[in-house]
Amino acid sequence: MRTVLLFTLALLAACNQGPALERFGGPTMGSSYSIQYVRQPGGPAPAQVQAEVEAILQSIDARYSTYRGDSTVSRFNHLPANQCLVIDGDMRALVSFGQQLAAQSQGAFDLTVEPLLDLWGFGPQARELQVPDPQALARARQRVGYQHLRLEGDNLCKDAPVELDFNSIAAGHAVDLIAERLRAMGIDSFLAEATGELKAVGRKPDGSAWRVALELPREDRRIARQVIPVQDLAVSTSGDYRHYFEDNGRRYSHTFDARLGRPVEHDLAAVTVLDDSALLADGYSTLLLILGPERGWDFAVAHGVAAVLVTRTGAGFVSRGTPAFERAVKDE
Known part of the structure; x- marks a missing residue:
């Protein structure tokens, strides 16, 4: 009788377990990835989810790694x-x-x-x-x-010996594929990130929104300039403040204007884009960063891109969000 009672209590305890936040991550694409997801009772275990995620990342690497x-x-x-x-x-x-x-x-x-x-x-x-x-x-x-x-x-x-580089869009694409796979596994609340590109879907176990820190473009340390709630949106930030070198007092970043054959030379330091698609957010954050503060702003407004542009000034940094960005943040 005692054994039956203990077994019954264990079953009741298992049935009463609520959703739990699971986390895992690892290296990918020369950087890292991280996944947080809300595991419902009976939902897939982290080891199973991680295997699915890493299979996607390996397929991306097999196609797009230079x-x-x-x-x-x-x-x-x-x-x-x-x-x-x-x-x-x-x-x-x-x-x-x-x-x-x-x-x-x-x-x-x-x-x-x-x-x-x-x-x-x-x-x-x-x-x-x-x-x-x-x-x-x-x-x-x-x-x-x-x-x-x-x-x-x-x-x-x-028709010429051209060579491709997908680094400006591959990570966003990977995040979209991961999000699609998580949903297919019955996971409807998660924060998926790869090399800084991320997508937030659903809500955390306590019902609150996922919160994402938008970074101030500084080389010396990480500082959040804005923290925004995000639900069912991807977030991509492109900047010139991580990979660069200086020569004779001039700064050369890894962001290239292909028409000129050289790194961009303007005061736009970083661009963050919100979109339903991580691929689109990734691609447009890079495109706007290449175009610069004026042309990038005009492009984003004309195409309804939800973007915030961070420009260097003599007094520091100035952030400006497009109307679509302000609407997206307000809606959240």
Whole structure:
């Protein structure tokens, strides 16, 4: 009788367990990822969820890592001009989106910047951070240009020896895929993040919204300039304050204007974008950062992008949110 009573009490205790917040993370894409999700009674355990998430991250790495010689993008990059490579639907979608951003920015955003990244010292084949000589820069620019790419059915083709770099959109895409997989597993409240790109869905176990800190663009330490509640939105921040070098008193960041063949030179330090899609947020935060404070602002307002632009001034930093951003934050 005592055993039956204890067993019954254990069952009742299990049935009365409420939702719990689970966390895990690990390395990915040269950085890290982290997942927080609300586990309902009977919901998937962290080990199971982590296995699914890491399978997605591994598939992203296998397609888009320029640091892997066997990745799909590396195999394409090694092809000479006037050659094609069969690609899957996932890469076709990302190439199409990258070409869309390039067209919208008149070529300022460009997936074919890999030769420039290497030349200036920011790419996987780079030797050192440096300002290249004009002749080397002119040669590299001949291998850059989104107009040299074309999709022909399942084939990605090039008419010049261009090389692709998906770092400006791959992490956001990974977050979207993770979010889709979590929902398919019955998880409807989570915060998924990869290399700083994130998406918040649902609410925390106590019913409150997920809260995200928007960082002040400083090199010396991390300081939150604004903390916003986020629900069913992705958040992406692009900035020039992490990867850069200085030469003869001039600052050169890893953010490139492909039309000029060089890092951008303006006072826009960081851009944060909110969107339903982490891919779109990732891509547009980079595009706006390339365009700069004036052209970036005009583009964001004209296209209804929910963005906040942080500009350097002599007195510090000035933040300005687009009408779509202010509406999005107010709604939350």
